[in-house]
Amino acid sequence: MNELELSLKELATNLLKRDILYSRLTHTKQAELIDFAISIGRKQARKCLASGLNPEQPELYLKKYCQLEFKKHPPQIPIYSEFEVKNNKIILYLSEIEEIVQGLEITVDKKRLINLFLLHEFFHFLEYNSIGPVSRMRKITVFKFLFLEIKRGLFSLSEIAAHAFVREFSGDPVVYINANAK
Numbered sequence: 001m002n003e004l005e006l007s008l009k010e011l012a013t014n015l016l017k018r019d020i021l022y023s024r025l026t027h028t029k030q031a032e033l034i035d036f037a038i039s040i041g042r043k044q045a046r047k048c049l050a051s052g053l054n055p056e057q058p059e060l061y062l063k064k065y066c067q068l069e070f071k072k073h074p075p076q077i078p079i080y081s082e083f084e085v086k087n088n089k090i091i092l093y094l095s096e097i098e099e100i101v102q103g104l105e106i107t108v109d110k111k112r113l114i115n116l117f118l119l120h121e122f123f124h125f126l127e128y129n130s131i132g133p134v135s136r137m138r139k140i141t142v143f144k145f146l147f148l149e150i151k152r153g154l155f156s157l158s159e160i161a162a163h164a165f166v167r168e169f170s171g172d173p174v175v176y177i178n179a180n181a182k
C-alpha cells in the first residue's frame, strides 16, 4: 500500500484527483480545499489528544464513544476498515490488513498499523457524531441556470481530513509502523 509512503500533501492531492468533481476545480481551489480538509483533521486530533486519547492505545478512548469489531473473515469488497454509522461501529478486517503487512518490505509493528486504521475510522465517527461530514462543508456548483443552482460536496475532503487526523499522531506513518523504529 504505497499511500503509507506518501507525504500527507501528496496523498491529499491523489485523493482529490480521484474525486468526480476534480475537473471543476482550479489549481487555487484545489490547494485551498486540501488545506481546509487538513486543518480540520489536525484540529480534531489535537482535541482528542487534549481529552485523553493515547495514540498508542487508542482502543481505550475509542470504546467510550463507539463499538469496535475486529473481523477475521475477508470483507465483501476490498476494504481494510469502515465506520458503520447505523451501528455506531468501527470494523477492521484483519485479513486485509495482514496483506498490507505481507506486501511491505519493512518489518511492521502490526499493533501500530491497526492503530492507524482505528484512528482513521474514528475520524469518520467524529464526522457523523460531532463536526458533520467534511465532504459537505465545501460545495461545488455543478449546474447553474437562472434561479436553479445545484451544488455537490466533495467526497475526497472527508478522506483527506481523516488522513490528516491520523498523521497528527503518527507523523510519517512508514516510520511509525516500522517495528524497528523507536
Ligand SMILES: [Zn+2]
Binding pocket: 120, 124, 158, 159, 162
Ligand atoms: Zn476513510
